[in-house]
Amino acid sequence: MFSNTFPLWPARASSISGPVDALFIFLLMLCGLMCIAIFTAIIVFAVRYRRRPGHEAIPIEGSNAVEFTWTLIPAGVFIIIFVWGAYLYFQERTPPKDSMDVYTVAKQWMWKFQHTEGQREINELHIPIGRDVRVIMTSQDVIHSFYVPAFRIKQDVLPGRYTIAWFRATAAGTYHLFCAEYCGTNHSGMVGDVVVMEPAQYQSWLSGGQAMGSLAQTGQGVFDSLGCSTCHRMDTQGRGPNLMGVYGKPVLLEDGRTVIADENYIRESILNPAVKVVAGFKPIMPTFQGIVSEDQVNALVAYIKSLNPQPVGPAETPTFKGPAASKADTRQR
Numbered sequence: 051m052f053s054n055t056f057p058l059w060p061a062r063a064s065s066i067s068g069p070v071d072a073l074f075i076f077l078l079m080l081c082g083l084m085c086i087a088i089f090t091a092i093i094v095f096a097v098r099y100r101r102r103p104g105h106e107a108i109p110i111e112g113s114n115a116v117e118f119t120w121t122l123i124p125a126g127v128f129i130i131i132f133v134w135g136a137y138l139y140f141q142e143r144t145p146p147k148d149s150m151d152v153y154t155v156a157k158q159w160m161w162k163f164q165h166t167e168g169q170r171e172i173n174e175l176h177i178p179i180g181r182d183v184r185v186i187m188t189s190q191d192v193i194h195s196f197y198v199p200a201f202r203i204k205q206d207v208l209p210g211r212y213t214i215a216w217f218r219a220t221a222a223g224t225y226h227l228f229c230a231e232y233c234g235t236n237h238s239g240m241v242g243d244v245v246v247m248e249p250a251q252y253q254s255w256l257s258g259g260q261a262m263g264s265l266a267q268t269g270q271g272v273f274d275s276l277g278c279s280t281c282h283r284m285d286t287q288g289r290g291p292n293l294m295g296v297y298g299k300p301v302l303l304e305d306g307r308t309v310i311a312d313e314n315y316i317r318e319s320i321l322n323p324a325v326k327v328v329a330g331f332k333p334i335m336p337t338f339q340g341i342v343s344e345d346q347v348n349a350l351v352a353y354i355k356s357l358n359p360q361p362v363g364p365a366e367t368p369t370f371k372g373p374a375a376s377k378a379d380t381r382q383r
């Protein structure tokens with residue numbers, strides 16, 4: 051509402067911008083009102099109860115009514131702030147299903163984006179309007195922070211793991227992207243643009259890129275060239291688990307824990323396989339730390355995510371035989 055005429059707020063360009071601003075304005079008004087009330091009371095009391103002859107102070111010996119009032123009213127207000135804030139927080143933290151993924155690698159001092167369709171960009175991120183977008187981010191060096199004021203999102207980007215932010219852009223345009231974590235000499239230059247386009251425009255932008263194959267296809271190439279496929283086969287005879295359909299499913303580990311095979315799990319399985327060993331398998335997988343680049347890890351993750359099991363009729367249900375197979379059987383899928 052103010053943003054177009056009066057540049058006090060950045061543009062509102064995501065589904066969450068309005069709700070975040072509403073909470074912010076509520077807090078601002080509440081603080082403003084309290085500020086006015088307190089200062090007015092100080093001045094009025096100072097004048098009205100000033101020391102003068104014939105006016106003695108009478109101490110109050112306690113009043114339950116007053117105590118209850120000034121405890122319960124602020125408590126109620128704080129609970130409103132808490133519930134409202136928590137509601138928005140969970141909304142910002144929970145990416146909707148079926149969002150479109152963009153892999154992001156931050157480094158001193160630039161942003162690299164990999165679209166699952168294969169396009170790569172530096173310091174520019176093109177996205178369609180009205181689509182839920184998940185940015186799956188990691189850093190090649192120090193901590194950075196992905197900050198798009200117009201979307202009202204800010205998320206730290208850490209080396210050694212993925213952090214995820216999501217947004218749904220609501221207005222076409224070009225918006226600032228900042229690094230919001232001091233990350234060295236050229237931190238202030240670690241900026242970029244998020245370009246929000248109409249879906250049709252976005253489609254033509256996508257197809258305008260070089261035909262380099264999708265990220266998952268790149269990942270498949272990496273998968274084969276690094277020899278992952280010698281252990282991870284598309285049947286149950288491999289020395290490693292069959293990765294078909296593993297993404298998003300619970301995985302039973304050797305130590306009895308069950309974890310969800312999300313992006314971070316797959317990433318850790320590649321870079322630090324000994325940390326979470328799948329139940330029924332030996333920890334024989336070598337680490338690929340230092341062998342694969344962050345871009346390649348992203349491609350591998352995208353490839354493994356793309357491995358959806360073909361719908362199998364009862365007749366085609368694989369028959370489990372051999373030691374690896376019976377072990378694979380213990381996995382929860």
Ligand SMILES: [Cu+2]
Binds near residue numbers: 229
């Ligand atoms: Cu940075």
